[in-house]
Amino acid sequence: MPRRVRVRFAVLFGLLFISSGAVLLGITYLLVNRPARKVVNVFHVSPTGGPRGEPVIRSGPGSEPSPAALDWLNDQLNEQSAKMHDAQMHELLVQSATALTIMAALSVVLSWLLARRVLRPMRTLTAGICRISASNVHERLAVEGPRDEVSELADSVDGLLERLEAALESHKRFVANAAHELRTPLTVERALLEESLLDRDATAESFRENFERLLRISTHQGALLESLLTLAVSERGLDRTEPVDLAEVVGSVLLTRLPETERHGVRIVNRVEPAPVAGDTALLERLVANLVHNAVYYNVPDGSVDITLRCHDRRAVLTVTNTGPEVPGDRVDQLFEPFQRMRRTAGDGHHGLGLSIVRAIAAAHDATLGAHARPEGGLVVDLSFPLLGNGGKTYESRPPSRAAAATTV
Template sequence: MATTLRTRIRVRAQACLSGPGAARVRALVRLLTPRRVRVRFAMLFGLLFIASGAVLLGITYLLVNRPTHNVVTAVHEEGVPGSGSAPGTVIRPGPGSGSPQDLTVWLNDQLRRQTEHLHDAQMHELLVQSGTALAIMAAISIVLSWLLARRVLRPMRTLNAGIARISASNVHERLAVAGPRDEISELADSIDGLLARLEAALESHKRFVANAAHELRTPLTVERALLEESLLDRDATAASFRENFERLLRISTHQGALLESLLTLAVSERGVERTEPVDLAEINESVLLTQLPETLRHGVRIEYRTEPTPVAGDTALLERLVANLVHNAAYYNVPDGSVDITVRRHDRRAVLTVSNTGPEVPSDRVDQLFEPFQRMYRTAGDGHHGLGLSIVRAIAAAHDATLTARARPGGGLVVEVSFPLLVKAGERYEGWSQPRAATASK
């Protein structure tokens, strides 16, 4: 019964608040609420001062208005104040002033009335003067609050003007607010950091678009040339047509692989939408089974060591990460070279390390290899677009993984990807599994 009553009350309250009258009230409140922060600050400070002043005056009024024991009384000649009489001023009527008892009563009544009248007048005067002082100080406080709000918000106006001045053409500019280390300077530094990251992202986007356009323009130009050759050559035979079509098919396959890589890179940079528990060791073994023909073709030896390393991530993207690392290590290698792969646990992290023998890699070019369309050696028609390691970096970032790379002494590259490890409560460290090796001869 009580629940039903509460439900009815809540429904009626919601109906009242959602009715046309409530909408008009909300619109009136929005209309009366000042939109300028400076005005709101001035009103807030003024109201706080008025409220605190009113409370202070009220407390003072109550303390002054409390009953007092200092009274004036009159007693007749024979009366002697005893221990029960109230302290104060005592008036003793002299002889010949009428009936002592009646005169004493009359004097006490007149004195009481006069005292009450004087007290009421004093309290009224105190109230009027306090109200006047409060009104004067309220006006002064509002003016001071207005000036104070202007002074406090001046750095914000400077920040606003600086941010409004920055656009895509001058994103390199910074606010560089000088002054003491306070909330305003911290906000300015955060905005400068955001602008720096935005500038880096814009520059990376420009380079990516330019490189992608260059990579796509070349095969399109070749396709157009082959088609024009087939149309303009009047002596073309079926064999020449077939040769041109085969070349067009290879170019189309190359473009499809490039577009697929671009799409994977875009999806990786967008982030992981769905994660699931994945064993990085199992993914590594699955990729090695599919990559074995490729390693056989390049004549490299693969050695790997794994242990159970559960992580949270997207299975397809993690497989692409491992496949790109293995393919890159096998392709950019030397005859009779090797690829060493380890999957291990370290400091509650799942660490995947892929190292290979290969040509010398300058230390200053290691980070550049992870940019889109960057390759150590460009070979026309090799089917590589320079997107493999950039896709690895994007997938690692999407999984909150740490990616590090360094040049290997004697040639080659060492790439290490560290993922957050999924460890169940009470799980024990199991150590290394037995090393396994897959050897391929030329």
């Protein structure tokens, strides 16, 4: 903890004590310094007066004091009382200032020690946070003690470290999987090139065959890189949005994917209604295309894909349901991770990025993603987007989320 914070605390506490002490002494001085009542005493005086002509006061019985003598005596008493009062107030002021000076110095020292004691947990937190790096991000502060602001801050930091650890692990898995996916076609390309160079009896036909295989591998790598780029752009978030009708997006995608569905013998059931949302048209088309392609490819012969789009509770709900092989319930959430797929087939053109791209695009559009397996086989994917109001703003006016959408099983 920087020393300047401790100095500020000490100065603040000291000034607060000095100010309150000065106000208290001022109030005490004003209360004590109230004007005293005049002192009036009745005494008996001598009619002949004193040696210098002053009235002589007698206390014997039967003597009557004159009014002049009483006035003179009252003036003298009041004058003496005023002098004594002034002397006492001066003494009170001097002693109070001395006491305030001593307590001011003492308060500064106590404030310095108190600030050190108060900031000690913060120094511990700072040291713990500085100790944690990418190599030991699994460590936690784990502050013990009563529940207060410091422990709540420590728990918040621990939660942040936990999310950061999960993000780093996900990033490591993604990089490892991407490297594996790219290494395989590169190895095949190298083998084909070496075969063409080392084969002295190679003919034009064999060269042509190898070149066709290299072209297919290059196309496969291009599709993979394009998917990785789309995933990265989606996870970064949206820089701008525009009004988009999801119904038109679904219709455009289905028209494009019609030959694919006919080739797989899958029947499409389409029930949509206009649903204006705010987003990026190209990314939303990619989202719907990935959902339809996934539902068609992972299906059974003569299967079906049910697509519904409806508006409910100021949300546009897109649901894609397909028939297909049975999906274990504990694997549904894994399917939305990069490079995860139900079955692996070499050279099938699938990289396991389709549903992870769907999740990233949904998060960028502030949409809620949910998925669950059908008991009879297949998958149900629900996407809920904020509807676009008449004023051009979504009903849920919050900035697009840059975190991955939650997948519920």
